[in-house]
Amino acid sequence: MTPLLEVRGLTKAYGGRIGCAEVSFTLWPGEVLGIVGESGSGKSTLLNCLAGHLAPDAGQVIFDTRGEGPRDVLAMTEPERRMLGRTDWAFVHQNPRDGLRMRISAGGNVGERLMAVGARHYGEIRAQAADWLARVEIAEGRIDDRPSAFSGGMQQRLQIARNLVTGPRLVFMDEPTGGLDVSVQARLLDLIRGLVRRMGLSAIVVTHDLAVVRLLADRLMVMKDGRVIETGLTDQVLDDPQAPYTQLLVSSVLQA
Amino acid sequence: MSGTDYNFAYLDEQTKRMIRRAILKGVAVPGYQVPFASREMPMPYGWGTGGVQVTAACLVPEDRLKVIDQGADDTTNAVSIRKFFQKTAGVAVTERTAEATVIQTRHRIPELPLTEDQILVYQVPIPEPLRFLEPSEVETRKMHALEDYGLMHVKLYEDIARHGEIATAYAYPVKVEGRYVMDPSPIPKFDNPKLESAALQLFGAGREQRIYAVPPYTRVVSLDFEDHPFDPSKAAHPCALCGAEDSYLDEVIVDDAGGRMFVCSDTDYCAGRREAAA
Numbered sequence: 365m366t367p368l369l370e371v372r373g374l375t376k377a378y379g380g381r382i383g384c385a386e387v388s389f390t391l392w393p394g395e396v397l398g399i400v401g402e403s404g405s406g407k408s409t410l411l412n413c414l415a416g417h418l419a420p421d422a423g424q425v426i427f428d429t430r431g432e433g434p435r436d437v438l439a440m441t442e443p444e445r446r447m448l449g450r451t452d453w454a455f456v457h458q459n460p461r462d463g464l465r466m467r468i469s470a471g472g473n474v475g476e477r478l479m480a481v482g483a484r485h486y487g488e489i490r491a492q493a494a495d496w497l498a499r500v501e502i503a504e505g506r507i508d509d510r511p512s513a514f515s516g517g518m519q520q521r522l523q524i525a526r527n528l529v530t531g532p533r534l535v536f537m538d539e540p541t542g543g544l545d546v547s548v549q550a551r552l553l554d555l556i557r558g559l560v561r562r563m564g565l566s567a568i569v570v571t572h573d574l575a576v577v578r579l580l581a582d583r584l585m586v587m588k589d590g591r592v593i594e595t596g597l598t599d600q601v602l603d604d605p606q607a608p609y610t611q612l613l614v615s616s617v618l619q620a
Numbered sequence: 621m622s623g624t625d626y627n628f629a630y631l632d633e634q635t636k637r638m639i640r641r642a643i644l645k646g647v648a649v650p651g652y653q654v655p656f657a658s659r660e661m662p663m664p665y666g667w668g669t670g671g672v673q674v675t676a677a678c679l680v681p682e683d684r685l686k687v688i689d690q691g692a693d694d695t696t697n698a699v700s701i702r703k704f705f706q707k708t709a710g711v712a713v714t715e716r717t718a719e720a721t722v723i724q725t726r727h728r729i730p731e732l733p734l735t736e737d738q739i740l741v742y743q744v745p746i747p748e749p750l751r752f753l754e755p756s757e758v759e760t761r762k763m764h765a766l767e768d769y770g771l772m773h774v775k776l777y778e779d780i781a782r783h784g785e786i787a788t789a790y791a792y793p794v795k796v797e798g799r800y801v802m803d804p805s806p807i808p809k810f811d812n813p814k815l816e817s818a819a820l821q822l823f824g825a826g827r828e829q830r831i832y833a834v835p836p837y838t839r840v841v842s843l844d845f846e847d848h849p850f851d852p853s854k855a856a857h858p859c860a861l862c863g864a865e866d867s868y869l870d871e872v873i874v875d876d877a878g879g880r881m882f883v884c885s886d887t888d889y890c891a892g893r894r895e896a897a898a
Contacts, residue, residue: 443766472778480770486845508781
């Protein structure tokens with residue numbers, strides 16, 4: 365089997381400071397990889413380098429494209445990368461305001477990716493938008509409301525719908541449940557888990573919330589100071605942490 | 621000060637060369653916004669400084685100039701610009717579309733089909749069609765470069781979702797020669813089909829420092845959806861003065877009791893029809 369994403373020696377420095385260094389891993393189709401670590405450990409830098417938002421200093425990001433098989437994303441031209449970014453890839457931001465167009469209706473937000481890849485039939489675009497709103501549990505009657513009239517949890521669900529409408533194969537998530545209260549978090553996680561399993565998505569989830577990776581991730585990568593210090597199956601890493609920092613991280617969680 | 625104190629058509633020759641280079645580049649790449657070093661003109665921004673500079677760069681002494689503002693030859697903007705070139709270039713002027721060689725326009729295309737011997741110069745307030753969709757100019761330029769125009773349809777989608785139809789009535793976005801999406805300046809969408817013309821069409825935006833062009837016989841397609849096709853609508857009346865049913869109409873309030881009349885916005889077209897009927 366070909367890995368969906370293969371990362372080799374990815375390095376990004378901000379001047380003299382290290383963003384992330386020598387990160388390598390392989391992501392298989394249908395797999396969810398969690399990346400945990402404290403603030404400033406390089407998780408978001410790594411995710412942004414992978415998704416093409418930041419240009420890394422060294423390394424390769426090899427993605428198994430639909431048409432041409434494995435290709436180095438960093439060597440692609442900008443139009444190719446953009447096309448990938450709105451077809452096979454999706455990016456869910458921590459703050460829905462970064463991932464949504466706040467002045468455009470929910471239906472327009474979901475339809476944007478469709479129109480960006482050439483959909484030109486209003487009725488079909490709208491039907492697909494309505495279908496996706498239903499899948500993320502947003503009432504159909506709200507299709508013409510702007511995201512600014514939505515609650516935080518709804519905005520996050522709308523962002524997910526907007527990203528998944530083109531049937532991507534790889535989803536990047538940056539703290540998808542950050543800033544939501546626990547009951548909303550639980551429902552959102554439930555929804556994401558259901559979608560990921562049903563659509564057979566692969567996902568890379570960056571978070572500092574161990575409960576999130578426990579629920580979502582198959583495998584876990586622990587980062588500290590820009591380097592990967594421990595990898596393994598999620599339960600294995602969380603229940604039997606080896607690295608001192610991982611032990612600290614796991615023991616820092618309050619037991620309710 | 622007498623007119624002879626100016627160089628021909630106000631601008632110095634170096635400036636005109638610079639503008640002509642921008643125009644040539646615009647003609648070579650239809651619909652592409654060419655940056656140019658826009659000059660201060662003796663009129664405020666928003667009054668046609670871009671159009672005036674393009675006209676100045678195009679004029680030759682043998683030209684016959686027509687200036688229209690919202691279709692009319694006799695409004696302040698049109699009269700002032702016509703006088704400006706009479707004084708600084710000494711060119712002949714006319715109100716007749718058919719007789720003009722250069723026509724500077726604000727917000728209309730003349731009803732009479734233009735010919736290969738004519739140049740139509742538009743005054744453009746905002747050249748960037750994506751301006752109100754994407755605030756970053758860096759990003760919009762990138763979108764033009766990568767032909768990343770999905771967002772334009774998002775705007776049309778929003779129109780239909782909110783109003784049941786594409787409610788954009790002027791400055792209706794077009795795709796030029798299958799490549800660049802262009803703002804045709806705030807002409808009514810009724811005029812959009814006339815953008816496919818035998819005349820050379822030049823667009824000047826003074827404050828925004830951009831020039832773009834649609835060469836003769838260039839394909840210009842108004843953006844739409846398959847199930848909501850482009851509709852060049854107009855008021856459903858004949859002209860109250862000349863009876864024309866095929867021209868774009870202005871609604872004029874004639875009293876304070878709700879009385880109104882619809883008249884041709886193109887004054888020369890209307891006058892010509894009335895002369896012919898008389």
